[in-house]
Amino acid sequence: MRAQALSVGALSAIDFTIEPGCILALSGPSGSGKSRLLRALADLDPHDGSVALGELTQTGVTGHRWRQTVMMVPADSQWWADTVGEHFPAGAPNDLDTLGFGPEVMDWQVSRLSSGEKQRLALLRAVAHQPRALLLDEPTANLDPDTTAIVEAWLTGLARHHRWPVLWVAHDPAQIQRVANAHLRIAGKQLEAVPCS
Numbered sequence: 001m002r003a004q005a006l007s008v009g010a011l012s013a014i015d016f017t018i019e020p021g022c023i024l025a026l027s028g029p030s031g032s033g034k035s036r037l038l039r040a041l042a043d044l045d046p047h048d049g050s051v052a053l054g055e056l057t058q059t060g061v062t063g064h065r066w067r068q069t070v071m072m073v074p075a076d077s078q079w080w081a082d083t084v085g086e087h088f089p090a091g092a093p094n095d096l097d098t099l100g101f102g103p104e105v106m107d108w109q110v111s112r113l114s115s116g117e118k119q120r121l122a123l124l125r126a127v128a129h130q131p132r133a134l135l136l137d138e139p140t141a142n143l144d145p146d147t148t149a150i151v152e153a154w155l156t157g158l159a160r161h162h163r164w165p166v167l168w169v170a171h172d173p174a175q176i177q178r179v180a181n182a183h184l185r186i187a188g189k190q191l192e193a194v195p196c197s
């Protein structure tokens with residue numbers, strides 16, 4: 001996935017590439033524009049510059065098609081129907097058990113979900129729609145350390161297996177070391193590379 005001359009909010013002339021199967025961590029102070037950058041990449045916020053995934057360009061397809069392909073999982077996931085299962089494609093999704101759920105979760109009311117359950121189910125939902133790239137906004141923010149480790153292993157394995165480029169917003173330097181192949185930090189209007197040891 002390639003962003004060229006991307007400008008959104010305070011960020012200006014941003015360029016980066018995420019190779020297939022690689023995870024790029026994005027960090028920066030609160031309010032520095034991480035979520036807005038993700039929303040621009042998902043074509044949800046107005047922006048200048050271009051974004052492409054292989055031969056597919058953001059301007060060459062409808063917003064709906066782009067977002068099915070370059071799937072964003074926001075920090076606060078949106079749920080519009082009563083039950084969990086109504087948000088998933090037909091059939092039981094893969095990896096429910098890996099993330100700690102039984103098949104009955106599909107019948108649960110969304111209103112009963114804890115914040116951590118919502119976060120794990122939003123990730124499962126995104127993956128169930130068979131994207132080709134992921135934009136993750138603090139995907140483990142509501143999870144305990146053990147569950148965080150499970151989700152990290154699951155996501156890094158999926159990215160490698162499917163060769164998805166992944167942009168992963170994170171605050172925790174230890175998590176970035178564990179999951180990321182590269183790390184960019186917002187510094188004013190620009191992104192600066194942080195070495196991954």
Ligand SMILES: Nc1ncnc2c1ncn2[C@@H]1O[C@H](COP(=O)(O)OP(=O)(O)OP(=O)(O)O)[C@@H](O)[C@H]1O
Pocket residue numbers: 009028029030031032033034035036037
């Ligand atoms: N649609 C919008 N129009 C104008 N300003 C916005 C819009 N959305 C967000 N902002 C502002 O842009 C700045 C960056 O917001 P953003 O949500 O991207 O920050 P962030 O880096 O993700 O922060 P946090 O780590 O606290 O989630 C903030 O000052 C925010 O108030």
